[in-house]
Structure formats: C-alpha cells, structure tokens
Amino acid sequence: MQKAFRLKLIFMEAKTLFDKVWDAHVVKKVEGGPSVLYIDRHFIHEVTSPVAFLGLKNRGLKVARPDQTTATPDHNVPTTNQHLSIVDELSRNQVEKLKTNCEEHGITFHGLGTEGHGVVHIIGPEQGLTQPGMTIVCGDSHTSTHGAFGAVAFGIGTSEVEMVLASQCIMQPKPKRMRITVDGELKPGVTAKDVALYVISKISTSGGTGHFVEFAGSAISSLTMEGRMTVCNMSIECGARGGLIAPDETTFDYVKGRMYAPNGEDWDKALAYWKTLKTDDDAVFDTEYNFDAADIEPMITYGTNPGMGIKISENIPTSDGLTGNDKKSFQKSLEYMGFNEGEPILGKPIDFVFLGSCTNGRIEDFRTFTNYVKGKKKAEDVVAWLVPGSVAVEKQIREEGLVEILEDAGFELRQPGCSACLAMNPDKVPAGKYSVSTTNRNFEGRQGPKSRTLLASPLVAAACALEGKVSLP
Amino acid sequence: MPLPIENVDTDQIIPARFLKAVERKGFGDNLFRDWRYLDGETPNPEFVMNKPEYSGSILVAGKNFGSGSSREHAAWAIYDGGFKVVVSSFFADIFKGNALNNGLLPVQVTPEFLEEILESIENDNKAKFTVTLENQTFTNDTTGNSIEFEINPYKKTCLLNGYDDIDYLVNMKDEIEAYEQK
Numbered sequence: 001m002q003k004a005f006r007l008k009l010i011f012m013e014a015k016t017l018f019d020k021v022w023d024a025h026v027v028k029k030v031e032g033g034p035s036v037l038y039i040d041r042h043f044i045h046e047v048t049s050p051v052a053f054l055g056l057k058n059r060g061l062k063v064a065r066p067d068q069t070t071a072t073p074d075h076n077v078p079t080t081n082q083h084l085s086i087v088d089e090l091s092r093n094q095v096e097k098l099k100t101n102c103e104e105h106g107i108t109f110h111g112l113g114t115e116g117h118g119v120v121h122i123i124g125p126e127q128g129l130t131q132p133g134m135t136i137v138c139g140d141s142h143t144s145t146h147g148a149f150g151a152v153a154f155g156i157g158t159s160e161v162e163m164v165l166a167s168q169c170i171m172q173p174k175p176k177r178m179r180i181t182v183d184g185e186l187k188p189g190v191t192a193k194d195v196a197l198y199v200i201s202k203i204s205t206s207g208g209t210g211h212f213v214e215f216a217g218s219a220i221s222s223l224t225m226e227g228r229m230t231v232c233n234m235s236i237e238c239g240a241r242g243g244l245i246a247p248d249e250t251t252f253d254y255v256k257g258r259m260y261a262p263n264g265e266d267w268d269k270a271l272a273y274w275k276t277l278k279t280d281d282d283a284v285f286d287t288e289y290n291f292d293a294a295d296i297e298p299m300i301t302y303g304t305n306p307g308m309g310i311k312i313s314e315n316i317p318t319s320d321g322l323t324g325n326d327k328k329s330f331q332k333s334l335e336y337m338g339f340n341e342g343e344p345i346l347g348k349p350i351d352f353v354f355l356g357s358c359t360n361g362r363i364e365d366f367r368t369f370t371n372y373v374k375g376k377k378k379a380e381d382v383v384a385w386l387v388p389g390s391v392a393v394e395k396q397i398r399e400e401g402l403v404e405i406l407e408d409a410g411f412e413l414r415q416p417g418c419s420a421c422l423a424m425n426p427d428k429v430p431a432g433k434y435s436v437s438t439t440n441r442n443f444e445g446r447q448g449p450k451s452r453t454l455l456a457s458p459l460v461a462a463a464c465a466l467e468g469k470v471s472l473p
Numbered sequence: 474m475p476l477p478i479e480n481v482d483t484d485q486i487i488p489a490r491f492l493k494a495v496e497r498k499g500f501g502d503n504l505f506r507d508w509r510y511l512d513g514e515t516p517n518p519e520f521v522m523n524k525p526e527y528s529g530s531i532l533v534a535g536k537n538f539g540s541g542s543s544r545e546h547a548a549w550a551i552y553d554g555g556f557k558v559v560v561s562s563f564f565a566d567i568f569k570g571n572a573l574n575n576g577l578l579p580v581q582v583t584p585e586f587l588e589e590i591l592e593s594i595e596n597d598n599k600a601k602f603t604v605t606l607e608n609q610t611f612t613n614d615t616t617g618n619s620i621e622f623e624i625n626p627y628k629k630t631c632l633l634n635g636y637d638d639i640d641y642l643v644n645m646k647d648e649i650e651a652y653e654q655k
Contacts, residue, residue, distance in 0.1 A: 027649055027652045033626060036645065036648075038652055047544070048543070048544065050496070051497045096493055140542075156543060156570075157544075157545035168653075169642050170642075173625060205537060205566070206563055209565060239537070239540060241566050306538070328477075423488070441482075443636075449488070
C-alpha cells in the first residue's frame with residue numbers, strides 16, 4: 001500500500017518540460033473545457049491582426065498588456081527599395097493599419113527600415129524577447145520557432161489574437177505530449193533543416209497532430225540556437241501544435257546580453273529557474289519516436305507537402321502499394337510538380353533559389369550559403385533571392401564581409417521580409433518554374449500561382465544555385 | 474459538396490495573396506481560388522464548386538484537412554462560401570480551433586464512414602445528410618447510418634448558445650490580474 005502510494009507520488013511529480021511550462025501558466029481550468037492560459041509574449045504582424053483590433057474596437061476594449069506585445073510588418077513587405085512607399089495598395093494599407101493600431105494602443109512597432117525590423121520570428125529571439133519558460137503566441141503557425149528556447153510557443157488564429165489582446169490570456173485545450181529523439185552525430189553536410197525534413201518524411205504532415213513535441217537527443221542538443229530554431233519552426237509541418245527543446249548552456253549564452261534579456265540579479269534568478277526546465281527522468285510521453293542521426297542525409301522535397309521529402313540521392317517514390325485517395329493525391333501531387341514516379345531527383349533542372357524566411361533566414365544560414373559559394377559562380381539562368389530575416393541579420397552579413405563574397409559569386413542581397421516564402425509580396429515564383437527554397441512549405445502555389453517548390457537546406461540551396469539543377473553539396 | 478482530396482492545406486483554401494483585407498468580408502469569393510479558376514478568372518469546369526449539380530452547406534473532404542498556416546481566413550472563406558459543416562477523417566489542429574471560433578463545425582468521421590459518404594454523393598449528387606450538434610451525430614440519410622462525432626463540451630455550449638471566448642476572458646479580469654501578481 002505504502003509502496004503504491006509512493007509510486008503514485010513519483011508518477012505525479014514527474015513532468016515533461018512542456019508540462020512544466022504549460023502548467024505554470026494555467027490561470028484556470030474550465031470544467032470540461034479548455035484551460036485559460038496566460039501569455040507572456042505576444043507577437044503581431046500585419047496580416048492576422050487587423051480584424052482582431054477591429055473586434056476590440058467594436059467591444060470598446062483596450063489592449064490589456066501592450067508592454068508584452070511586439071509588432072512588425074513582414075508578410076507583405078517588398079524586399080527592395082524599402083525606403084519607398086509600398087506600391088501594392090492593399091499591402092500598404094495593411095502595413096499602415098498595423099502601425100496606427102500600435103500607436104493607438106501603445107504597442108512597440110518595428111517599422112520598415114528601422115533597426116528592429118524583420119520577420120517576426122527572427123526579431124523576437126534576436127532582441128531577447130524570447131526566453132526559456134515563456135508562453136509565446138502569434139497569429140502565425142511558425143510561432144513554433146520560439147520553442148527552441150524551451151518556451152511553449154504556438155500559432156493562433158485571429159479570434160485568438162483578439163483574446164490575447166483583450167485579456168493576455170487564451171483558451172486552449174492542453175495538447176498531448178510527444179518526444180522525438182534524434183541521437184548520434186550528424187554527418188558532414190547534414191544540417192538542422194535536413195533533420196526537420198527527415199523527421200516529417202517519416203511521421204508525415206499529420207503525425208504530430210494534437211501533440212506538442214519535445215525534440216531531444218544528442219543530435220538536437222549539438223545544434224546551435226539557429227539550428228534549433230529551424231527544427232522547432234518546422235514542427236508545425238508535422239501537424240504538431242508546436243515543438244520545444246530543453247534550454248541549456250547554448251541557450252543561456254545566446255540569450256545573455258540581448259536587449260530584453262534579464263540583467264544582474266534578475267538574470268541570476270531567471271537562470272536558476274531556467275535550469276529546472278527539463279523533462280524529469282520518469283516523465284511519460286503520449287507518443288515517442290526515435291531516430292538515428294547517422295541515417296539522415298541531405299534532404300529535398302519532391303511533392304506538394306513537406307512530408308514528401310527524400311534523400312537527394314534517392315529516387316522519387318512510386319505509387320505502388322497506395323490505393324484510393326492516397327494514390328490519387330500522390331499522383332495529383334507529382335503531376336503538379338511535373339515529376340515522374342521512380343525517377344531520380346538529382347540533376348532535375350531548377351530556375352529559382354530562395355534563401356531566407358523564418359525557417360532559414362538567420363546569420364548561420366547566410367554563413368553556410370556564403371561559405372559554400374565562395375570563389376565559385378552562380379549558374380547563369382538561375383534567379384537567386386537572398387533575403388535576410390531581419391535588419392540585424394543584414395547588418396551582420398555586411399559586417400562579416402559576406403556581401404562581397406556573395407557578389408563575387410554572382411549573388412545579391414535583398415532587404416528583410418517574408419519574401420518568396422508565401423507569395424504575398426512582389427517576390428513570386430512564376431507558373432511552372434522550379435524553386436529550391438529554404439522555406440517551410442511546398443504547397444501548390446505557395447510561392448506564386450502554379451509555382452513548384454522544392455524545400456531544402458541553405459547548403460543544398462547553395463549547391464543547386466551553382467549547378468542550376470538539384471545537386472548534392 | 475465532395476472534395477475527395479487529401480491534405481487540403483490552407484494555401485489551397487485561400488491563397489496568401491488574398492489575405493490583404495483589414496476587415497472580415499468577401500473571403501468566400503476567393504475560397505479555393507486557384508482550383509476554382511483557370512488562369513485567375515475563368516471558372517474551372519472540372520472543379521466541384523463550379524459544377525451546378527453540386528450544392529449544399531456541408532463540405533466533405535479527404536484526410537488532414539486544413540493543414541498549414543494559422544490563417545483564420547481559411548475558416549472565414551469556407552463559412553462565407555456558404556458552408557456550415559466540414560466533414561473529414563482528420564483535421565489539422567489550428568484549423569479546427571479557428572473553425573469552432575467562427576461557427577463552422579468540423580465533423581471528424583472514420584475513414585470508412587468518409588468513404589461511405591463520398592460514395593453516396595457519387596451515386597446521387599442530391600444525397601442528404603443530417604448533422605445534430607446536440608446529440609453530436611452525423612447521419613447519412615441515404616443509408617441511414619449514423620456516426621457520433623467528438624466536440625469539446627465547452628465549445629459545444631459556445632456554439633449552441635452563441636457564447637464567445639473573449640467575453641469569458643474579459644470577465645475574468647480579476648483572476649488574471651491576481652495570476653500576474655503571483
């Protein structure tokens with residue numbers, strides 16, 4: 001009896017990292033319903049916030065915690081001539097609306113051309129707004145990026161943006177727990193992006209649905225913060241609510257000294273808490289996956305969802321063994337891409353290369369790309385868009401002398417924004433053209449109507465840009 | 474309305490270039506825009522929404538419906554497009570939440586039941602289905618077969634009574650402030 005009681009006690013105490021952060025933020029649990037979850041940090045951008053502000057106005061409400069809210073326009077912005085007014089009227093209107101909404105409610109707004117401007121998921125970590133143990137939301141599915149710091153971060157819809165603006169809380173059912181462990185050493189040329197694409201290719205775009213994923217294992221903890229952000233960014237692409245990684249020295253070193261990071265005594269207090277943020281040994285996950293880092297090679301996608309990824313050295317799969325709607329969907333996807341079943345992907349000609357986005361628009365991505373193309377030449381008929389994730393990244397690229405190397409190799413740098421990730425601004429891939437892209441989604445038309453996207457790492461993108469075809473780095 | 478395609482993502486439901494409005498209106502016109510129109514403007518006669526023989530307020534789609542972006546515009550577009558219910562064998566999380574916040578009911582059925590529904594529509598494009606939220610049942614009137622679907626009890630109450638999460642949260646102001654003081 002006594003033993004059973006003790007076991008139960010141990011069982012109850014053992015928590016996952018996700019549980020620790022989530023539970024610490026529950027203001028109230030609604031009977032038979034969701035939890036009222038307190039939000040530490042709310043990021044907003046121009047696309048998913050205007051209707052929420054309109055809702056507030058209609059209810060006669062003010063923003064509850066403007067000091068915990070940060071805004072930047074990123075989806076709509078052009079990536080050249082940002083000093084000029086935005087040409088597209090609807091885009092300009094959305095960006096201006098964000099600015100006036102922020103002014104009205106006293107929210108920090110990082111406008112175009114200012115030091116703090118950039119893709120919302122790049123500037124948060126950069127400014128130290130993203131910290132371990134926080135709850136972070138934004139009306140954008142790639143909010144999962146911030147989980148790299150051991151935060152519970154997830155994308156929300158506009159009604160939920162309005163909830164957070166109005167109350168700093170959100171109503172959410174608690175997701176299930178999943179752990180994806182990648183152990184071992186990554187081979188040379190294999191990057192965080194390849195890990196992400198590999199995992200999604202194994203568990204599919206719905207494998208993580210209903211779950212919050214903790215990424216663990218030696219291959220994950222050996223990643224830099226930039227790499228960890230890439231992995232957590234892509235967690236939404238396996239259907240998960242979000243992904244997170246236990247904070248460690250790499251995390252603390254990254255956060256320390258940043259603009260909004262705690263200082264002095266506050267830092268010591270925060271650090272002591274952050275060090276407790278890891279999954280207890282006895283904690284139980286609802287679902288677990290284990291992968292061996294040695295099995296991962298440079299990856300690329302051949303279809304129209306991020307789960308349709310293969311090793312570049314492999315052939316495109318066949319529909320043998322698929323039936324019914326599975327078969328039809330697979331064939332529709334290949335038809336859209338203009339690929340045949342069973343043929344090699346290596347050597348397929350490409351037209352565009354895009355380096356950037358909240359997935360791969362950080363300094364490390366630019367260093368990797370630049371290092372690979374150094375002293376070589378871009379293929380003449382490839383159009384390459386190199387778009388830093390933020391003004392700070394752009395500045396660092398210049399300071400490190402990467403621009404000269406890129407220019408010598410035939411590349412030019414553009415200005416920060418979401419750019420060709422989602423075809424909402426002038427950077428669109430034309431119909432039928434192939435784009436090797438370091439972004440997160442290869443959906444039909446994602447980079448422009450009828451565009452064809454092949455997702456890959458910055459290193460693979462660099463190799464493809466030089467060869468003008470799908471190539472191994 | 475049958476849409477037997479899997480992984481219908483939010484970029485297909487409403488492409489990003491149509492997300493530029495600052496008010497919530499007119500999204501229904503751009504629902505499934507790139508499937509619905511050839512070269513931007515000419516209706517694609519092959520797409521189900523352009524076939525006059527199909528109509529109704531229930532959208533029936535393949536598994537993993539609504540994957541991708543958190544854009545609530547996807548739920549708005551479907552609702553504005555005249556649908557009250559979406560049936561699939563699997564929904565993406567964020568889409569499901571957005572739908573429920575907008576009076577659009579996601580009904581998850583088994584893959585077998587989904588096949589049966591699609592078969593009934595294929596045999597008769599006027600096939601009828603009955604959704605009863607109170608009992609959480611979805612009935613195929615042709616075969617008489619019925620399935621119980623899941624919905625969070627809190628969300629069910631909200632939908633049935635037109636309650637709103639924001640009212641609920643605003644009324645919790647004191648509790649939230651007490652939490653902040655901790």
